[in-house]
Amino acid sequence: MNMAPTILITGASGFLGTYLADEAAKQGYQLIGIDLRAPLRPHLWVGFATSSLENVDLDQLLKGHHLAAVCHLAGGASVALSVNDPYGDFSSLLPGTARIALYLLKNQPQAQIFFFSSAAVYGNPKTLPITEHTPVQPISPYGIHKSLAESLLANYSRAMGLKATIFRIFSVYGPGLRKQLIYDVSLRAIRAAALGERSIQLFGTGLESRDFLYVEDLCQAVLTVLSAQTNTDFAIYNLGSGVENTVADVANCIVKHLGIDIEVTFDGKVPKGDPLNWRADISKLSQLGFSAEYSMNDGLKQVADWAKALA
Incomplete structure (x- = not known):
């Protein structure tokens, strides 16, 4: 009998889900997944449903399995898309969240659900760093x-x-993420260089700031909390690096690692829904023994190497 603890991951084939599955498997977890897309590495999963969370047959998928945890990543993952289609964003998250929670209460009450939320819940905080309060x-x-x-x-x-x-997750990045600032800058810089152009222009002022966390560090933070022995039925953790970087600095750093001589400019217009400045207080997470291994410079070099391989 396999006594390894079993985790259900929803949104299992996405950027975060794929990395999390890799790291959890290395640490000895048995994995079951749900996603609309098939997994990148099928051999990691003892069970997988290619389905929406609303329509999946949970009883059949989880038959005979005693869950230790659910990592709930399913749902929309874009501020811009949510602005264009608010109801679609709502529908991709809330019904499925209710369904998995109620399933656990009825059938697997021992299991803890770990919800992958976002620092977007904080909006534009009045003071930094941002704590869980x-x-x-x-x-x-x-x-x-x-x-x-x-x-x-x-x-x-x-x-x-x-x-x-x-989990209130700040700005996660890494190879394989084909959206958001770092990928956008990489793609546009490579294309501009190929066309002989000397600059690219981004939204905002460049002074907007974020707390960036490399994806492998994010996975280690998640697994640190999963393995912690806590006596509370409800908890909130900021998952970030605790370091603030401006958009301009990050954009210029990725361009440097791409080896492209190009200027990054800004149009001064902040997109609707985008916050101005973020920096996480990660004291609560740090007390469990977590510290990020990747600096911003090291992480961006990894992304640049990946982006150059795509070009």
Whole structure:
């Protein structure tokens, strides 16, 4: 009999889900997944459903399995798309979150659900660093819906005994992520250089800042919390590096690692729903023994090597 602890990962074939599965498998976890797409490495999974979370047959998928945890990553993953289609973003997250939580309460009450939320729930905080007690004031549909899912799980925990942990994830990046700032700059810089152009222009002022966390460090942070022996039924953790970097500095650094002589300029227009400045207080996470291994410079070099291989 396999006594390895079993984790269910929703959104298992996405960027984070794929990395998390790799790292969890290395640490001896048995994996079951749900995603609309088939997994990149099928051999890692003892069970996998290519389905939406709303339609999957959970009883059949999990038959005979005693879950230790659910890592719930399914749902929308774009502020811009949520602004264009708020209801679509809502529908991709809230019904599935309710379904998996209620399934656990009825069938696997021992299992803890780890919800992958976002720092977007904080909106534009008045002070930095952002702690887990900073007021939740989202400014995008994406942040609003993450906040609603957090509230749903918090109240299920309070009123019904659900074991739930919230991860408020800051700006995760790494090879394989084909969206957001770092990938966008890489792609545009490579294309501009190929065309002989001397500059690229980004949204904003360049002074906007983020707390960037390399994807492998994010996975280690998640697994650190999963393995911690805590006595609480509900908890919230900021997952970040604790370091603030401006968009301009990050963009110029990735261009440097690409080996491209090109100027990065800004149009001064901040997109709707984008916060201005973020830096996480990760004291709570650090108390469990976590510290990021990748510096911003090291992480961006990894992304640049990947992006150059794609070109």
